[in-house]
Amino acid sequence: MEPATPDWAALRAEFPALAHWTYLNTATFGQVPRCSIQAILRHFQRRDELACSDFLQWFDDADRIRLLAAQLIGAQPSDIAFIPNAATALGLLLGGICWRPGDRIVTLEHEFPNLIYHPALLATRGLEFVETPWERFWDAITPNTRLVLLSEVNYITGFRAPVADIAPELRRRGILLFVDGTQSAGALCFDASQVQPDMYAVHGYKWLLAPNGAGFMYVHPELRARLAPNVIGWRSHRDWRAVDNLHHGAPVFRCEAEKYEGGMIPFALLYALEASLRLILGAGVERIEQRVLGLADRVRDAVRQAGGRLLSDEAPHYDSPLVAARFPGRSASELARALASRRVLVSARHDYLRISPHFYNDESDVARFREELLRLL
Numbered sequence: 001m002e003p004a005t006p007d008w009a010a011l012r013a014e015f016p017a018l019a020h021w022t023y024l025n026t027a028t029f030g031q032v033p034r035c036s037i038q039a040i041l042r043h044f045q046r047r048d049e050l051a052c053s054d055f056l057q058w059f060d061d062a063d064r065i066r067l068l069a070a071q072l073i074g075a076q077p078s079d080i081a082f083i084p085n086a087a088t089a090l091g092l093l094l095g096g097i098c099w100r101p102g103d104r105i106v107t108l109e110h111e112f113p114n115l116i117y118h119p120a121l122l123a124t125r126g127l128e129f130v131e132t133p134w135e136r137f138w139d140a141i142t143p144n145t146r147l148v149l150l151s152e153v154n155y156i157t158g159f160r161a162p163v164a165d166i167a168p169e170l171r172r173r174g175i176l177l178f179v180d181g182t183q184s185a186g187a188l189c190f191d192a193s194q195v196q197p198d199m200y201a202v203h204g205y206k207w208l209l210a211p212n213g214a215g216f217m218y219v220h221p222e223l224r225a226r227l228a229p230n231v232i233g234w235r236s237h238r239d240w241r242a243v244d245n246l247h248h249g250a251p252v253f254r255c256e257a258e259k260y261e262g263g264m265i266p267f268a269l270l271y272a273l274e275a276s277l278r279l280i281l282g283a284g285v286e287r288i289e290q291r292v293l294g295l296a297d298r299v300r301d302a303v304r305q306a307g308g309r310l311l312s313d314e315a316p317h318y319d320s321p322l323v324a325a326r327f328p329g330r331s332a333s334e335l336a337r338a339l340a341s342r343r344v345l346v347s348a349r350h351d352y353l354r355i356s357p358h359f360y361n362d363e364s365d366v367a368r369f370r371e372e373l374l375r376l377l
Contacts, residue, residue: 027356074191089201158322233263302370
């Protein structure tokens with residue numbers, strides 16, 4: 001039996017700001033649903049009631065949330081570790097590789113600064129860092145390439161990297177692949193069991209509709225076997241739950257990705273993430289992807305009607321919920337500010353007007369955006 005079509009109007013009601021704003025800016029911040037705020041409040045009420053006497057049970061709850069994150073991306077709970085942001089995951093990987101002079105790191109041009117800054121610093125120590133357009137990506141992959149860094153969806157242009165095609169070939173060549181899913185997880189389907197990146201990192205404050213600081217990473221079992229933790233704390237030893245008699249001495253790490261967490265984790269934020277994950281999984285990631293891509297197509301039609309230029313009209317791989325448009329003779333930053341003054345929120349990145357609808361948007365939001373944009377132009 002086919003699952004019921006989600007009640008999009010009821011889901012929209014979970015996001016109070018949408019009653020006052022035409023919000024098409026999830027690529028900057030996702031709106032946090034009421035259920036996630038309530039989950040935070042329940043955690044602190046529980047602390048008041050039980051005086052934190054049950055704190056070890058919070059880690060059982062964390063394992064439950066780990067399972068939901070794994071379900072979202074087609075992984076196993078043992079593959080998942082919680083992180084405060086995607087840069088933390090990338091730092092773990094870049095710091096854990098035994099680099100050799102002449103090793104090459106490759107990324108695509110116009111990537112998010114996370115994927116540029118750290119490898120650019122490594123390039124001052126004898127590594128080669130290459131930023132390439134997609135058309136020359138495979139030419140940039142040489143025998144010296146050790147690592148490829150990709151955002152699944154580019155934060156400026158909405159380019160959707162074909163990671164399912166890239167990953168198997170890189171694995172065949174013995175090249176590590178890091179994928180940042182911050183601009184896609186929660187809006188687009190991703191199957192780690194099929195793609196098998198070496199690491200996949202998500203900060204959940206955008207399309208996963210969580211507060212800042214709530215995120216997770218997938219670490220492939222083969223990588224876990226050789227990548228040492230870079231945060232060592234009281235939870236590093238495999239028997240850390242024996243709090244009455246914590247191990248003293250060098251820790252013996254577990255095999256699970258949890259070994260990368262090291263210490264305490266932000267439970268209030270993770271309970272909010274859990275509520276958002278349940279909301280997304282309940283609606284169905286496939287149905288959400290269909291909805292956001294359909295809304296993005298409507299946005300593109302609105303941009304065309306206003307005389308805008310779309311990268312998606314000129315090249316493949318822009319089938320994402322992030323729409324980037326340029327308007328000849330007009331500043332994207334000025335347009336974004338003018339729209340905000342009319343309570344229509346989009347953003348500007350490198351002189352592209354960036355419009356990013358999520359499943360909580362509807363056709364009326366796109367119509368209002370089109371109406372206000374035409375007035376400005």
